[in-house]
Amino acid sequence: MFSKACEYGIRAAVYVALQSLDGRRVSVNEIAEEIDSPIAFTAKILQQLSRSKVIHSVKGPTGGFELDRTEMDTVKISTIVHAIDGDDIYVGCGLGLKECNAQKPCPLHDKFVDIRNDLKNMLENTSLYELATGLEVGLTYLKR
């Protein structure tokens, strides 16, 4: 479904959001530890998220990653997926035709588009804040 990079990216962003709720800035090392991901690879992904304005980064001592409260509402999971995996999952053909086109649909088109749109809507309507609060009250987990 999503690439590994994207999975780590979402988990990382949720963790950053969670800690930012407490005003804590977090380092790559802490993030990788808390979401159980490879450190250096996670660093790359955080760079990407930072460049695409999903999270904010601060260099130097006391630096790290953070997200302000209003951004947690506006940043949707769809933004993260788009930043890392591109728009294939939103517009691509389920059977791999060069493009998904209702005028010349693949055999699975009609049924696939329904699912794809549900997924798209779900991701577009889920904010980092929403996911972070579930974590905060201990209902959900970022590693096992």
Next chain:
Amino acid sequence: MFSKACEYGIRAAVYVALQSLDGRRVSVNEIAEEIDSPIAFTAKILQQLSRSKVIHSVKGPTGGFELDRTEMDTVKISTIVHAIDGDDIYVGCGLGLKECNAQKPCPLHDKFVDIRNDLKNMLENTSLYELATGLEVGLTYLKR
């Protein structure tokens, strides 16, 4: 969503079903041509589908791949996906946790499971026959 191998596999199986409706047995070369896929790679995938009883293969001159009419109804797209990509898409965690577990869910679990189940049901309720007939009447396409 699906791997390339799986995309080719579904397209190939639909084409085999379509031709089998006319009693025609088809070769790897014809299949690859008609679904616009790399020949040798497609051959591997057809082997896999043959081993997992999704389609039937016949060696030698006049040989090729075929599917009998009753199998077109019983073989669902979910079978093909499972044979090639395994069950990750049916049971895996959307955020990449080692396993999806409602007792210790990831932040996206509840929303993700809904989509995943819709996808699963869709694939389980779509037969090769259904997809082949859409092709037959010229409503859908296997390449662009």
Next chain:
DNA sequence: TCAATAAAGGATAATTTTGTCCTATTTATT
């Protein structure tokens, strides 16, 4: 100013997925 800390970024390695090529096996036809 200096040392320490943390992200940014470049180079490279490992792994997985995708793809190719060649030989072996099976089988229909002559």
Next chain:
DNA sequence: AATAAATAGGACAAAATTATCCTTTATTGA
């Protein structure tokens, strides 16, 4: 029996993804 056509399968190659390591840059605080 010989030939040719077709899948099966093994070995290998290319490309993409995942992952690591090292150097550079920015910033804090002593």
